[in-house]
Amino acid sequence: MRSTMMPTPLQVSRILQHGRSVHSAAEVVTWAGPDAAPRRMSYGEVGRKSAQLAHALRDDLGITGDERVATLMWNNAEHLIAYLAVPSMGAVLHTLNLRLFPEQLAYIANHAEDRVVIVDSTLIPLLAGVLDKLSTVRHVVVVGDGDVGPLRHSGGDRVAVHRWDELLAGKPDQFDWPVLDENDAAALCYTSGTTGNPKGVAYSHRSIYLHSLQVPSAEMFSLGPHSRVLAIVPMFHAMAWGLPYAAFMVGASIVMTDRFLQAAPIAAMIEAERPTFAGAVPTIFTDLLAHLDANPADVSSIREVVIGGSACPPSLMHAFDERYGIQVIHAWGMTEMSPLGSVARAPAGLSGPEAWAYRYTQGRVPASVDARIVGPMGESLPADGKAVGEVEVRGPWITNEYLGEGGPDPAKFHDGWLRTGDVGTLSADGYIVLSDRAKDVIKSGGEWISSVELENALMGHPAVLEACVVGVPDDKWGERPLATVVVRDGAAVTVDELRRFLEDRTAHWQVPERWAFIEQVPKTSVGKFDKKRLRAGYAGGELEVVDTRE
Ligand code: AMP
Numbered sequence: 001m002r003s004t005m006m007p008t009p010l011q012v013s014r015i016l017q018h019g020r021s022v023h024s025a026a027e028v029v030t031w032a033g034p035d036a037a038p039r040r041m042s043y044g045e046v047g048r049k050s051a052q053l054a055h056a057l058r059d060d061l062g063i064t065g066d067e068r069v070a071t072l073m074w075n076n077a078e079h080l081i082a083y084l085a086v087p088s089m090g091a092v093l094h095t096l097n098l099r100l101f102p103e104q105l106a107y108i109a110n111h112a113e114d115r116v117v118i119v120d121s122t123l124i125p126l127l128a129g130v131l132d133k134l135s136t137v138r139h140v141v142v143v144g145d146g147d148v149g150p151l152r153h154s155g156g157d158r159v160a161v162h163r164w165d166e167l168l169a170g171k172p173d174q175f176d177w178p179v180l181d182e183n184d185a186a187a188l189c190y191t192s193g194t195t196g197n198p199k200g201v202a203y204s205h206r207s208i209y210l211h212s213l214q215v216p217s218a219e220m221f222s223l224g225p226h227s228r229v230l231a232i233v234p235m236f237h238a239m240a241w242g243l244p245y246a247a248f249m250v251g252a253s254i255v256m257t258d259r260f261l262q263a264a265p266i267a268a269m270i271e272a273e274r275p276t277f278a279g280a281v282p283t284i285f286t287d288l289l290a291h292l293d294a295n296p297a298d299v300s301s302i303r304e305v306v307i308g309g310s311a312c313p314p315s316l317m318h319a320f321d322e323r324y325g326i327q328v329i330h331a332w333g334m335t336e337m338s339p340l341g342s343v344a345r346a347p348a349g350l351s352g353p354e355a356w357a358y359r360y361t362q363g364r365v366p367a368s369v370d371a372r373i374v375g376p377m378g379e380s381l382p383a384d385g386k387a388v389g390e391v392e393v394r395g396p397w398i399t400n401e402y403l404g405e406g407g408p409d410p411a412k413f414h415d416g417w418l419r420t421g422d423v424g425t426l427s428a429d430g431y432i433v434l435s436d437r438a439k440d441v442i443k444s445g446g447e448w449i450s451s452v453e454l455e456n457a458l459m460g461h462p463a464v465l466e467a468c469v470v471g472v473p474d475d476k477w478g479e480r481p482l483a484t485v486v487v488r489d490g491a492a493v494t495v496d497e498l499r500r501f502l503e504d505r506t507a508h509w510q511v512p513e514r515w516a517f518i519e520q521v522p523k524t525s526v527g528k529f530d531k532k533r534l535r536a537g538y539a540g541g542e543l544e545v546v547d548t549r550e
Helices: 012-022 043-060 077-088 103-111 123-133 149-160 164-168 207-214 238-252 262-272 282-294 314-324 352-359 449-457 494-501 531-539
Strands: 027-030 039-042 069-070 092-095 116-120 138-141 161-164 185-190 200-204 230-231 251-258 275-281 303-306 327-333 340-344 371-376 391-394 416-426 431-437 442-444 447-449 465-475 478-487 513-515
Touching: 012 043, 012 077, 012 207, 012 238, 027 043, 027 077, 027 238, 039 138, 039 238, 043 077, 043 164, 069 123, 069 449, 077 092, 077 116, 077 185, 077 238, 092 103, 092 465, 103 116, 103 200, 103 513, 116 149, 123 138, 123 149, 138 149, 138 164, 149 161, 149 416, 161 164, 185 207, 185 371, 185 447, 200 207, 200 442, 200 465, 207 238, 230 238, 230 262, 238 275, 238 352, 262 282, 275 282, 282 314, 303 314, 314 327, 314 352, 314 513, 327 352, 340 352, 371 416, 431 449, 447 449, 449 465, 449 494, 478 531
Parallel strands: 027 251, 069 092, 069 116, 092 185, 116 138, 138 161, 230 251, 230 275, 275 303, 303 327, 442 478, 478 513
Antiparallel strands: 027 039, 185 200, 327 340, 371 391, 391 416, 416 431, 442 447, 465 478
8 A cells, every 4th residue: 555645855945845834933153253243043044045046056057957066164153054055956966075185176076077166265276286286167156255366367268266255145035946856966075084095975865864864863972952052163075964964954053163163262261152052073172171171161052962973981071070060972973874873862861970881881772773793704793792893883873875976885784784894892772882993903912992982081180181091013913002191281290100090900921011102192183083193103113112022
């Protein structure tokens, strides 16, 4: 029997139209730095400007069909408008990561065949540096003031340069959003892969819509019209965890950081704009915690922060909870997964240490995501919280292949599942515990050491701000851990002390012999520990290593 239900396509334009009308009074606030008032725009205004942008792109710039419109932007109101307008008109939004090396930016923009780049004026030098290599780009739209000369020079006759305000001025504030196939591409993100060229993931209208329904649910981020979301996680990485669409859909206001991503301005934003929720990677919150400890600020508006993108050290969760009354919710996901993923909320009825044990995990997946653990031959392992293997996932917002590869690459896809490259366990009640990235696990004499477990233990030491552990070659054991440690300002600690601290918390044989105190952990373009660079630094003799075997 066929259902009697309407086959209404799930489109981004539905999110846009709903937010614009029903939640027209909600607002997006864009931080403007210490000396300027933040910019405020209602969702009604965002909706009107989205229609104007669509007109400008179609009528003035000639964008038709599924042509790609890229953004090279911080988190701000204009980026939100592009998020909504570009897919809604049928084009494909491509978020460019502004922290990539110029060659990677050029590779990605050419691979995606971007036609237009919408660029923040503060990033003109970055774009001008590569524009002559972006062979498919015909138009650049500059948001904000600033000298566009370098763009004109670099783009030559091929590229027309426009200013956002002038382009949108006088355009109609309604647009006849087309009916689209919900399985067509709406947005495009490239993975920040550490080896080889970045790979494209094309989200569909349907996947974005379903993901946007899930993100605000009580089991995930628990957002609604009374929420104010501080979106620190960048819109150029993994769609800012789906926060812009989810917030617009449910009428949660958004506070955008723009380019002010340091702890001090974030603390100022929290005091001034009173967000109830924030999301970012652990390093941002580690810095924020150190800042708040030294410079008290009123952060009492925040009820929950979601930390993900890398393993969140339990010590960081406890510190926010105990010192600031902020619940840290741990979450896991990846670009290929839209990006969620799992969220660590304890089962009903638990409290105290029992609840904490669940909150340290990477959490449970929602109904739309299946997760399983597989062994080295691809065999399914039991969900018993003990068997360790690679996590595989599948579901309606998980990619089935990479863009332009002509089918699923067996190295990354397996019988209709995505191989995440993350290693861990799955419990009978659905909780994922990750021990490592497959490539970061340290294989010491046939036994595995979890670099993340050692890092979490070390970051529990009061003198340690950050700790990053990588496997390095060892004549006797094949591989052994190297612990690199960033000491907190004003604190001091010795290798012996840290070794004793670890001996109380991990198996004796796992305690590293090689140690290095470093100024800061190298970070990737999205703020994660860059273990590849650390290994290379060690191999190149750049680290001052204390070897306790000597
Ligand atoms: P990306 O696609 O750049 O967002 O990276 C995704 C990868 O980040 C995942 O495959 C994990 O290795 C890592 N990751 C994300 N969240 C977590 C988490 N909560 N704990 C541990 N690793 C994480």
